Amino acid sequence: MLRFEVLILGNSSATPMFERHPTSQVINYNEQLFLIDCGEGTQMQLSRYGIKSNRIDHIFISHLHGDHYLGLVGLVSSMHLVGRKADLHIYGPAPLQEILELHFKYSETVIRYNIIFHVTNPDREEVIYETRMLTVRSFPLIHRISCTGFRFDEGKRAATLKADLVERYNIPKVYFAALKKGIDYVDPQGKVFKAEELTLPPPASRSYAYCSDTVRHPIYLSSIQGVDLLYHESTFLHEMVDRAKETFHTTSLEAAEIAKEVGAKKLLLGHYSARYRTLQPLLDEARTIFPETELSVEGKWFLV
Amino acid sequence: MLRFEVLILGNSSATPMFERHPTSQVINYNEQLFLIDCGEGTQMQLSRYGIKSNRIDHIFISHLHGDHYLGLVGLVSSMHLVGRKADLHIYGPAPLQEILELHFKYSETVIRYNIIFHVTNPDREEVIYETRMLTVRSFPLIHRISCTGFRFDEGKRAATLKADLVERYNIPKVYFAALKKGIDYVDPQGKVFKAEELTLPPPASRSYAYCSDTVRHPIYLSSIQGVDLLYHESTFLHEMVDRAKETFHTTSLEAAEIAKEVGAKKLLLGHYSARYRTLQPLLDEARTIFPETELSVEGKWFLV
Numbered sequence: 283m284l285r286f287e288v289l290i291l292g293n294s295s296a297t298p299m300f301e302r303h304p305t306s307q308v309i310n311y312n313e314q315l316f317l318i319d320c321g322e323g324t325q326m327q328l329s330r331y332g333i334k335s336n337r338i339d340h341i342f343i344s345h346l347h348g349d350h351y352l353g354l355v356g357l358v359s360s361m362h363l364v365g366r367k368a369d370l371h372i373y374g375p376a377p378l379q380e381i382l383e384l385h386f387k388y389s390e391t392v393i394r395y396n397i398i399f400h401v402t403n404p405d406r407e408e409v410i411y412e413t414r415m416l417t418v419r420s421f422p423l424i425h426r427i428s429c430t431g432f433r434f435d436e437g438k439r440a441a442t443l444k445a446d447l448v449e450r451y452n453i454p455k456v457y458f459a460a461l462k463k464g465i466d467y468v469d470p471q472g473k474v475f476k477a478e479e480l481t482l483p484p485p486a487s488r489s490y491a492y493c494s495d496t497v498r499h500p501i502y503l504s505s506i507q508g509v510d511l512l513y514h515e516s517t518f519l520h521e522m523v524d525r526a527k528e529t530f531h532t533t534s535l536e537a538a539e540i541a542k543e544v545g546a547k548k549l550l551l552g553h554y555s556a557r558y559r560t561l562q563p564l565l566d567e568a569r570t571i572f573p574e575t576e577l578s579v580e581g582k583w584f585l586v
Numbered sequence: 587m588l589r590f591e592v593l594i595l596g597n598s599s600a601t602p603m604f605e606r607h608p609t610s611q612v613i614n615y616n617e618q619l620f621l622i623d624c625g626e627g628t629q630m631q632l633s634r635y636g637i638k639s640n641r642i643d644h645i646f647i648s649h650l651h652g653d654h655y656l657g658l659v660g661l662v663s664s665m666h667l668v669g670r671k672a673d674l675h676i677y678g679p680a681p682l683q684e685i686l687e688l689h690f691k692y693s694e695t696v697i698r699y700n701i702i703f704h705v706t707n708p709d710r711e712e713v714i715y716e717t718r719m720l721t722v723r724s725f726p727l728i729h730r731i732s733c734t735g736f737r738f739d740e741g742k743r744a745a746t747l748k749a750d751l752v753e754r755y756n757i758p759k760v761y762f763a764a765l766k767k768g769i770d771y772v773d774p775q776g777k778v779f780k781a782e783e784l785t786l787p788p789p790a791s792r793s794y795a796y797c798s799d800t801v802r803h804p805i806y807l808s809s810i811q812g813v814d815l816l817y818h819e820s821t822f823l824h825e826m827v828d829r830a831k832e833t834f835h836t837t838s839l840e841a842a843e844i845a846k847e848v849g850a851k852k853l854l855l856g857h858y859s860a861r862y863r864t865l866q867p868l869l870d871e872a873r874t875i876f877p878e879t880e881l882s883v884e885g886k887w888f889l890v
Contacts, residue, residue, distance in 0.1 A: 297664045299633065304660075322660040323627040326607065346692045348663050356608075356626040356656045360601045377692045384688055388650045388681045390731050427694050 284312040286436060286488050286586040288511065290552070290578040291327035295495075295517050295531070296349050299556035303327055303580060304349035305494060307513070308338070309434060310583075311416050317341045318432055318492050324353035325360050331581050336366050340411060342418070343374030343402075344494060345429035351378065355385045358393065366395045373400040373410050373420065375428055404428035407505050413437070421505035423496035425530045431493040433505055434586075441481035448480055490586045491546075494553045497530040503544055511586045512546040513578065515553035516564055534564040538571035552578040588616040590740060590792050590890040592815065594856070594882040595631035599799075599821050599835070600653050603860040607631055607884060608653035609798060611817070612642070613738060614887075615720050621645045622736055622796050628657035629664050635885050640670050644715060646722070647678030647706075648798060649733035655682065659689045662697065670699045677704040677714050677724065679732055708732035711809050717741070725809035727800035729834045737795040737809060738890075745785035752784055794890045795850075798857045801834040807848055815890045816850040817882065819857035820868055838868040842875035856882040 287310045292303030304321025308328070315337045317324070328335050335357060343351045351374070361370065372378070379399045386393065400410055402420045411418035415437045420430040440462040448458070453475060457467045460477075467475040491506040494515035506512055517531035526533050532540075534551060541549035549572050551564055558564065561577050568575040576584065591614045596607030608625025612632070619642045621628070632639050639661060647655045655678070665674065676682070683703045690697065704714055706724045715722035719741045724734040744766040752762070757779060761771045764781075771779040795810040798819035810816055821835035830837045836844075838855060845853035853876050855868055862868065865881050872879040880888065 297667050301634075303630065322657060323630055326627055329603065330605075346689075348660050348689065348693060348695075352656070352660045353626060356652050359652050363601050375692075381688055381692065384685055385650075385652065388679075388685065388731075389652060391652075427692075 283485065284436075286311050286490070287583045288490060288513065288550070288586065289331060289333070289583050290580050291324055291331065292321050293552040293554060293578045293580060294321075294349070295515075295553045295555050296347070297556040302554065304352070305553060306353065307492070307578075308333055309490065311434065311436070314339075314416075316418070316434075319344055319350040319494070320353040320357055321349045322352040325357045327580070328357075335361050336364060336368070338370075339368060340371045340418075341373070342410075342420070342432050343372065343378055344423070344431065344492070345425060345427055346375055346377060346381075347425075347427065347495065350495075354378075355382060358382065358397065359389075359391060362391070362393045362395065369396040369398055371398045371400060371411075373402055375404065376401045402430045404430055419505065421502055423493060423502055424499040425495045425497065429495055431491060431496070431502060431505065433489065433491040433509065435489045436487040439484040439487055441477075441484045444480055444482060451475055451480075453480070488586045493540075495531060497527055498532050498536040498540060503540070506540075506544050506546070508545045510547045511550060511584065512541050512544070512548070513550040513552055514540060516551040516568065517553050517555045519558075519563055519567055534567040535571060538568035538575060541568075541572045541575070546572075547574065549575040550578045550584055551575060587789065588740075590615050590794070591887045592794060592817065592854070592890065593635060593637070593887050594884050595628055595635065596625050597856040597858060597882045597884060598625075598653070599819075599857045599859050600651070601860040603863075606858065608656070609857060610657065611796070611882075612637055613794065615738065615740070618643075618720075620722070620738075623648055623654040623798070624657040624661055625653045626656040629661045631884070632661075639665050640668060640672070642674075643672060644675045644722075645677070646714075646724070646736050647676065647682055648727070648735065648796070649729060649731055650679055650681060650685075651729075651731065651799065654799075658682075659686060662686065662701065663693075663695060666695070666697045666699065673700040673702055675702045675704060675715075677706055679708065680705045706734045708734055723809065725806055727797060727806055728803040729799045729801065733799060735795060735797040735800070735806060735809065737793065737813065739793045740791040743788040743791055745781070745788045747785055748783075755779055755784075757784070792890045797844075799835060801831055802836050802840045802844060807844070810844075810848050810850070812849045814851045815854060815888065816845050816848070816852070817854040817856055818844060820855040820872065821857050821859045823862075823867055823871055838871040839875060842872035842879060845872075845876045845879070850876075851878065853879040854882045854888055855879060 289308040291306040294302035306324040309316040407421040514537040516534035516537040520533040520535035593612040595610040598606035610628040613620040711725040818841040820838035820841040824837040824839035
């Protein structure tokens with residue numbers, strides 16, 4: 283099974299507290315690394331958890347509140363200082379490019395690799411990255427300023443050969459790839475070996491969705507429908523639902539209801555308010571609605 | 587003796603490595619806190635070492651390389667989020683204000699306290715903060731971009747009363763302050779009590795100077811003349827003196843020679859290159875010239 287995991291680098295809302303860091307996470311899909319959000323200190327968190335920053339070629343920024351992007355200038359600069367050559371793709375709100383450029387102008391930094399900036403659309407779902415293996419979409423969230431979530435969908439997986447059968451029928455190796463794609467094998471005598479008989483059906487494609495920051499809103503439900511793992515912000519306990527609405531955030535209970543509504547397999551809570559020293563109450567609250575909930579914990583990998 | 591100490595929050599050059607953080611330090615003068623430079627992660631470092639950010643009213647930024655200021659937007663925002671009311675004075679290069687304002691524009695943040703921005707002069711020494719107790723000057727350093735050092739000078743200290751004598755002569759308390767200032771006391775019978783006989787001379791005024799980042803250059807020597815504690819960058823060992831000159835940095839040996847030349851009492855090394863896992867060689871090298879050298883260590887307070 284190809285690796286598909288999320289490493290939490292930070293899960294704190296606005297003010298970093300209790301050794302919790304601002305938002306950032308690494309997606310490892312088949313040893314290709316993607317970064318979602320890049321709060322202050324992300325480069326140090328990457329280093330702490332043994333991730334070489336130059337393994338990351340794609341960075342997705344949800345919105346321009348400091349706790350989601352203030353680590354980006356430092357990370358981009360450090361990639362330069364350690365000799366990066368590969369292109370770096372940054373996906374985010376349009377003004378992010380202006381902010382980066384202003385910093386580089388005054389520090390007189392000329393980044394030696396290419397930064398390719400992709401402006402995200404805060405108004406509708408869009409495919410922003412696509413290979414045969416993986417598709418990433420951005421989709422609108424509802425926050426105080428323009429904000430998008432991100433959804434990672436694994437491509438159609440290949441079928442697995444039934445090893446005993448292909449050996450018994452002496453199928454030449456060169457036809458294995460075709461069989462996995464569902465193409466029958468016809469031997470020199472014209473005998474047909476049906477692909478569906480020689481293979482096990484492919485495992486289901488997996489998906490991950492990231493929703494932070496947002497108030498609970500129906501607009502993004504279709505974009506996170508049926509995900510295997512849903513990271514959803516849960517800044518507050520539900521007793522603070524008024525404060526959540528006022529600040530365009532979500533409560534833990536609401537996150538659980540959303541996970542249930544979209545048929546997610548598992549829910550990961552995060553973006554915890556600095557008012558909560560311990561997080562267990564947030565978890566307990568969500569589990570009353572959606573038992574398959576976990577707290578995102580810094581430094582921990584979560585399987586998709 | 588009034589407190590006059592420096593807490594190192596970060597001492598790493600450009601790329602944070604080996605759990606070393608980018609540059610920042612707190613000066614505590616008589617329980618008034620000042621921040622010099624504010625690299626990425628400074629707000630987390632403050633919290634780690636138990637410093638409430640809102641005790642800081644003055645922030646001095648040496649220059650606009652990221653490792654010296656990228657933590658400022660986050661710190662200023664967090665001060666706002668935890669309800670700061672007091673004015674915040676920021677001293678630094680002119681474009682820093684533009685950078686801050688661009689971030690706040692796009693995050694739609696309206697800081698609820700006053701930020702008073704003081705542009706530093708990269709071309710000559712200037713007094714930038716002055717009270718009866720303490721004077722702070724900025725002075726030019728020579729780096730790839732405009733950069734200033736900072737010098738903190740304690741004001742003239744008051745003399746100490748000789749408690750046994752003032753008691754024996756029954757000097758009324760109301761005259762104590764005048765005596766400490768050197769004004770004689772004349773009693774109702776016209777008898778003169780000389781201030782210099784009733785007091786011990788004041789302790790010498792103390793001073794601290796901060797030089798980072800800079801290449802070794804005579805221009806700033808007069809500004810750091812005779813300081814008690816000199817923090818001087820020592821990015822490289824002297825075997826890399828060519829690289830130091832090329833990148834406008836200083837070697838450990840040079841920092842020691844400078845400390846000796848200006849008659850500093852003590853030297854504190856810092857701004858270590860990411861190439862050095864262990865720092866002892868930098869210390870050893872400096873001590874061959876200037877034995878009163880110490881390595882700045884994160885989380886440690888150094889007496890001025």
